[in-house]
Each structure stands twice: as structure tokens, then as C-alpha cells.
Amino acid sequence: MKVVLFCGGLGTRLREHSDTIPKPLVRVGYRPIVWHLMRYYAHYGHNEFILCLGYRGDLVKEYFLNYSEAMSNDFTLSEGGRRIDLHNSDMEDWKITFVDTGLHSNIGERLRRAKPFLGDDEEFLANYSDGLSNVSVDAMIENFHAKNAVASFVAVRTSQSFHSAKFGSDGIVTSLGELGDDDFWINGGFFVLRSEVFNYMKEGEELVEEPFSRIIQKQKLAAFPHTGYWQAMDTFKDKINFDRSYARGDAPWQVWQE
Numbered sequence: 001m002k003v004v005l006f007c008g009g010l011g012t013r014l015r016e017h018s019d020t021i022p023k024p025l026v027r028v029g030y031r032p033i034v035w036h037l038m039r040y041y042a043h044y045g046h047n048e049f050i051l052c053l054g055y056r057g058d059l060v061k062e063y064f065l066n067y068s069e070a071m072s073n074d075f076t077l078s079e080g081g082r083r084i085d086l087h088n089s090d091m092e093d094w095k096i097t098f099v100d101t102g103l104h105s106n107i108g109e110r111l112r113r114a115k116p117f118l119g120d121d122e123e124f125l126a127n128y129s130d131g132l133s134n135v136s137v138d139a140m141i142e143n144f145h146a147k148n149a150v151a152s153f154v155a156v157r158t159s160q161s162f163h164s165a166k167f168g169s170d171g172i173v174t175s176l177g178e179l180g181d182d183d184f185w186i187n188g189g190f191f192v193l194r195s196e197v198f199n200y201m202k203e204g205e206e207l208v209e210e211p212f213s214r215i216i217q218k219q220k221l222a223a224f225p226h227t228g229y230w231q232a233m234d235t236f237k238d239k240i241n242f243d244r245s246y247a248r249g250d251a252p253w254q255v256w257q258e
Contacts, residue, residue, distance in 0.1 A: 001048075001141075001192075003041045004114050004126040006107055007034060008054020022056040024129045025063060026239060029246040030071075032063065033233055034129050036253060039090060043256040044137040046125060047094045050117050052101040052110040061098050067091070108207040115198055128189035131232035132242075132253035135190060140224050144192040147171055149222035150215050151197050154190040156230040165223055173221040176212060185223065188230050229253060 007024040024034035038049055053060055069075075074087040097117050101110040111126065118124055123144075125137070135154050144152045147170075155165050164184040167173045176187065187208060200211040215221040229252035233239055245251055 002124045004050045005129045007051045028242045050097045050114050106206045108205045126191040133230040134252040135226040143224045147222035150194050150220040152192045152222035154188040155185040155223040155225045156188040167223045171222050
């Protein structure tokens with residue numbers, strides 16, 4: 001499946017970095033968070049990416065245009081530096097499409113503008129691009145098919161302030177809204193979607209508000225509960241927590257190293 005990555009947000013709560021670079025380029029260890037996310041999807045065989053650009057999209061393009069495999073992998077240098085033999089590769093099989101989806105567009109509008117690049121694909125993956133997890137993409141897709149859903153998302157528990165999700169034992173979402181009691185799930189930003197989702201969308205609408213509300217009415221929005229690792233990079237404190245985990249060698253999202 002193609003993977004749509006929303007890379008255009010302003011990241012206002014991460015100003016220590018997002019005033020100069022777009023949020024997806026904020027580094028976790030030596031590489032941007034968007035690289036970690038792409039490597040995660042590629043591990044499961046999904047290596048065609050559509051990057052929905054907005055704020056400082058030029059820097060995202062520049063990063064990949066100037067990407068050096070040698071900076072991320074072991075290699076042997078010979079012939080006075082003229083020859084580099086890589087011992088492994090990160091993105092040799094990746095295909096990346098860069099789409100300018102507007103500086104101030106919301107997620108729904110960015111997805112609508114990415115639609116032409118999905119071609120005739122009936123299903124695709126999508127991600128907010130500001131969080132990492134060790135949730136199984138294979139299991140996400142299997143759950144999506146089992147529910148016969150139009151859209152599904154990974155539901156996680158967290159102390160971070162996000163909108164809550166309510167769903168029954170069958171996993172079908174009944175409501176998305178403000179935070180409720182202490183025992184709640186939230187939308188974790190990892191999506192599986194059918195192309196049919198565009199039938200529920202109108203120009204200018206935010207994806208998880210009006211379109212998802214319509215899908216809920218049809219009982220076609222599913223949640224995939226995940227109790228394993230999940231963490232969003234919403235604030236500078238979150239960035240520090242990522243860096244500390246990475247420095248300790250405790251990086252559960254790096255499923256490709258298991």
C-alpha cells in the first residue's frame with residue numbers, strides 16, 4: 001500500500017525546532033522523525049510514500065535530495081575516497097512523491113490534494129508523522145479488513161492531551177470527542193483507509209471531525225487498540241524523551257532491528 005504522510009503542520013508547540021525546520025525533520029538521534037516512520041513502514045513492505053508538504057516543505061525536499069546512505073549505514077571507503085561501498089541500504093527501494101498541499105491546509109484538505117497521486121489504489125495507509133510506535137502494520141491491516149471498515153485508526157492510551165475515542169467490544173467507533181474520564185483511548189494517528197473515504201469528505205473539512213463523523217454514522221469507522229509502545233512528539237519535552245530513549249538504546253519503534 002502507498003503511505004500518505006502529513007508533513008505540512010506548523011508544529012506550534014515545538015517552537016524550539018519548528019520555527020526553523022518543519023516538525024517532521026526534528027531529529028530523533030541522528031535522523032528526522034519522518035525517516036524513522038518511513039523506515040518503520042518499509043519494514044512491513046510499504047515503501048511508496050506520498051509526503052504532503054506545507055510549512056518549509058522546501059527543507060523536506062532538500063533533506064531527501066541530499067540524502068546520503070553513507071551517513072546512515074556502514075560502508076567501506078577506498079580509492080582515495082573516490083569509491084564508497086555500502087554494506088546495507090535504507091531507502092534504495094523507496095519511492096517518494098512530494099506534494100505541496102498548502103501552507104495552512106488542515107489534514108483533510110492535505111489528503112484531498114494527495115488523492116491524484118494514489119491512482120486507482122483502493123486502500124492506503126496514512127500517518128500524522130509526529131509519532132512513533134511498534135504497532136504491527138500487518139495486524140492493523142488485518143483488523144481493518146475484518147471490520148470491513150472505510151477507515152480505521154490505532155487507538156492508544158496516553159497521558160498526553162488529545163481527543164478521545166469510544167468504541168464497543170467489536171472495535172466499531174461510536175464517537176470521537178473531547179477528553180472524558182481517566183479511562184479513555186485516543187486516535188494515535190496511524191490510519192488504514194479505503195479510497196471510499198473521499199466520498200465522505202468536503203473541501204476545507206478536517207479529516208477526523210466532519211468526515212469521520214459521517215463514517216461513524218455508517219458504522220464504518222474502526223479502532224485497533226494498541227497497548228504497546230506509542231509516543232507522539234508534541235512538545236519539546238517529548239523530543240527530549242525520544243532522544244533519551246534513543247541514547248539508551250531503548251527504541252521500541254525500530255522494529256526493523258528486531
